[in-house]
Amino acid sequence: MTSVSEYQLVQNGGDSGRRLAFDNQFRSIRDGRDLAAYTHADVLYQAYFVAFLLLTQMGTPLNPGNPYIGSRTEKAFATLGGPDAASMLAEVATRALKAAWFYKWIVNLRMRPEEYGALVQARLTNIIPAPQASSALHPDVLISAVLPIIHSTYGSFLLPQAFPxxxxxxxxDPTGHGAVGGACITVLKFFFDGSQNIRQLLARIGRDVCEPRQDGSLLDVYTGADRDSLTVNGELNKLAFNISFGHGIHAGIHFRSSxxxxxxxxxxxxxxxxxxxxKSYNEPFTIRITKLDGTTASITN
Incomplete structure (x- = not known):
């Protein structure tokens, strides 16, 4: 969508005829392009269900507020256990989407970045008749260092898109992936002890913290200064941002603020x-969750 004719065709519901080209070699996700490709085809809560499976496989302890901890006669399963957590991910995903769609259509009605790029194109090329909104663009965007790069590469000021x-x-605004991400990591924090050290959990199953090589072909042991201080909560927060930024920012379909x-x-x-x-659980409990802003939320019955 880097030519005016193709942009107009797609905006009018047409098919540009472009098709995604996929690498024949399997690689680990290692950059924004890979994240965009993953989120182009994922089920919205998929990454968080995988996180649930990994947390379970590593033997991550339950949230300290779980009422079954220490019981000699009962264990968490259908309530406050694995099946409860797994089904809850799907439940909050659909609730988050409904909340997002309310704000999309009833409150915000925010344009997409590709449309903003079209306003930049109209303003800088003096298209007549000019869209009224193009005259209201903030001056900072018109002197952005990226515009000459885009123009020299594609011959227009339109915003390149990852998806045909x-x-x-x-x-x-809001983004579906973002709302689902925020909801799902909160559920995982409710069920699991978010203060647990990731490296210590991995050591229990004979693994270590890894990162992909630049070409994604192999994983190498992560040697960063923070490798011994990574926690479940921190990695869940990172996961939500990576998935949402991969889908929105790297694909070019959402703004960072959204x-x-x-x-x-x-x-x-x-x-x-x-x-x-x-209130539907019989066992009394108070479970505390560390929110994204670092404060604590308490869920109690």
């Missing part, structure tokens, strides 16, 4: 759902 079809047809606000919205949705569901 461009953005979805619903408004930009992504951040969406993750926070999803967190609030999940906290509300968890508090409502707490």
């Amino acid at each position: 079809e461009g953005s979805p047809t619903h408004p930009c 992504t951040l606000n969406s993750i926070l919205l999803g967190e609030q949705v999940a906290l509300s759902v968890l508090q409502d569901r707490a």
Whole structure:
């Protein structure tokens, strides 16, 4: 979507005829392009279900507030255990999407970045008749260092897109991936002890913290200065941002601000759902969750 004719075709619902080309070699996700490709085809809560499986495989302890801890006659399973956590991910995902869609259509109606790029194109090429909104662009965008790079590469000032079809047809803000991400990591924090050290958990199953090589062909042991201080909570927060930024920012279909606000919205949705569901459990408990801003939320019945 880097020519005016192709942009207009896609905006009018047409098919550009472009198709994604895939690498024949399997690689670990290692950059924004890979994240965009992953989120182009994922089920929205897929990454968080995989995280649930990994947390379970590593033997991650339950949240310290779980009422079954220390019981000699019962264990967490259908309630406050694995099946409960697995099904809850799907439940909060759909709740978060409904909240996001309310704000998309009823509150914000925010344009997509590709449309913003079209306004830049109209302004800098003096298209007549000019879209009214093009005259209201902030002057900073018109002197952005990226514009000459885009123009010299593609011959226009339109925003390049990772997906041939461009953005979805619903408004930009909030993002579905962001809202689902914020909701799902909050659920995982509810069920698991988020303060646990990732490297120590991996050591229990004979693994270590790894990172992909630059070409994604292999994983190498991570040697960063923070490798011994990585926690479950920190990695869950990172996962939500990576998935949401990969889908929105790297693909060119969302603004950074939309992504951040969406993750926070999803967190609030999940906290509300968890508090409502707490009343359906027979066992009394108070479970504390570290929120994205570092403060603590308590779920109690």
